[in-house]
Amino acid sequence: MIQIKHVKKKFNNIEVLKDISLNIDDGEIFGIIGQSGAGKSTLLRCINGLESYDSGTILVDDQEVNIRDKKNLRNLQKRMGMIFQSFNLLERLDVYQNVALPLKFWNIKTNTKETQKKIMNLIRLVGLEDKLHAKPRELSGGQKQRVAIARALVLDPEFLLCDEATSALDPEITKEILALLQRINKELGITIIVVTHQMEVVKQICQKVAFLSDGRMLAAGSPEHLFVWPKETEIRNFLREESDKLPTSGVNIKLFFFGEGNHKPIVTQMARELGKDFNICWAKLEDFREDVYGSLVLNFDEKDLEDVCSFLDKNNVTWEVIE
Numbered sequence: 001m002i003q004i005k006h007v008k009k010k011f012n013n014i015e016v017l018k019d020i021s022l023n024i025d026d027g028e029i030f031g032i033i034g035q036s037g038a039g040k041s042t043l044l045r046c047i048n049g050l051e052s053y054d055s056g057t058i059l060v061d062d063q064e065v066n067i068r069d070k071k072n073l074r075n076l077q078k079r080m081g082m083i084f085q086s087f088n089l090l091e092r093l094d095v096y097q098n099v100a101l102p103l104k105f106w107n108i109k110t111n112t113k114e115t116q117k118k119i120m121n122l123i124r125l126v127g128l129e130d131k132l133h134a135k136p137r138e139l140s141g142g143q144k145q146r147v148a149i150a151r152a153l154v155l156d157p158e159f160l161l162c163d164e165a166t167s168a169l170d171p172e173i174t175k176e177i178l179a180l181l182q183r184i185n186k187e188l189g190i191t192i193i194v195v196t197h198q199m200e201v202v203k204q205i206c207q208k209v210a211f212l213s214d215g216r217m218l219a220a221g222s223p224e225h226l227f228v229w230p231k232e233t234e235i236r237n238f239l240r241e242e243s244d245k246l247p248t249s250g251v252n253i254k255l256f257f258f259g260e261g262n263h264k265p266i267v268t269q270m271a272r273e274l275g276k277d278f279n280i281c282w283a284k285l286e287d288f289r290e291d292v293y294g295s296l297v298l299n300f301d302e303k304d305l306e307d308v309c310s311f312l313d314k315n316n317v318t319w320e321v322i323e
């Protein structure tokens with residue numbers, strides 16, 4: 001478990017992490033999302049001791065991350081594999097040698113049967129067994145990231161830290177890499193932290209997410225909680241919600257559907273039962289991991305508000321008036 005408590009950090013007297021507190025549980029896929037410059041990479045680098053913090057604590061299984069304690073830091077970093085947007089592979093090494101590289105840094109013999117088997121298993125896990133002796137320049141972006149993932153796993157880490165790992169990939173390849181990360185989380189039980197500016201990444205794989213804006217953590221929780229119904233202006237701006245272009249006359253009401261609620265013909269029932277006219281101004285269906293969440297904005301005459309609200313309450317629909 002990783003516990004971050006009141007972490008602050010400055011670069012050249014500018015605060016880039018402002019009192020960050022969050023917990024990452026074992027076995028979780030945890031997302032850290034926000035705009036460029038929000039402090040996401042800095043926070044990630046504090047977690048694995050590539051960067052120091054000025055105050056607060058970061059505990060990994062009750063042990064403080066301390067960049068001055070070199071011996072403990074080295075052991076901590078061994079427990080945390082990391083992948084990046086730019087893959088960071090060595091051009092002169094082939095796929096097999098790139099995956100084996102961390103073992104060399106740790107003076108672990110790579111020519112034993114056992115180690116060779118382990119490297120091959122990882123290369124098979126990421127689906128590159130037919131590219132064993134290819135050099136990075138002969139690989140696509142997605143394949144390069146697969147090599148980087150296998151390399152990050154070769155020291156049997158408990159955590160996999162991903163910094164914009166899919167930001168350089170096209171949408172289809174992104175999906176494949178995310179599916180691979182999900183498999184690694186499930187099958188190997190590795191806790192995964194993904195830093196990203198891409199909503200799709202969080203929606204597809206994260207069980208929990210923290211939203212960072214200008215060094216501050218604005219909200220944390222399940223992605224569906226944070227993003228289907230965002231209250232914070234910064235999060236709405238980040239999502240570029242269409243609901244910011246709604247009609248300025250009448251009342252706009254946002255309805256919220258999930259699970260069973262997706263299958264009830266609430267809107268047509270309401271029209272029939274109340275005999276009122278209204279406009280459907282905006283609608284959205286979104287996948288969050290396995291679930292579909294829907295939201296819908298209706299525009300009514302002011303005088304119908306009371307009837308509409310009581311109908312929605314009676315039918316257990318979650319709603320809010322958009323101010």
Ligand SMILES: Nc1ncnc2c1ncn2[C@@H]1O[C@H](COP(=O)(O)OP(=O)(O)O)[C@@H](O)[C@H]1O
Nearest residue numbers: 011012016034035036037038039040041042043
């Ligand atoms: N090594 C550094 N020296 C000075 N400023 C830095 C350094 N690294 C990051 N910053 C600044 O800290 C802020 C947060 O950066 P970063 O953590 O990279 O954000 P993100 O990953 O969310 O894009 C930015 O304003 C950035 O310019």
Ligand SMILES: [Mg+2]
Nearest residue numbers: 040041042164
């Ligand atoms: Mg970054």
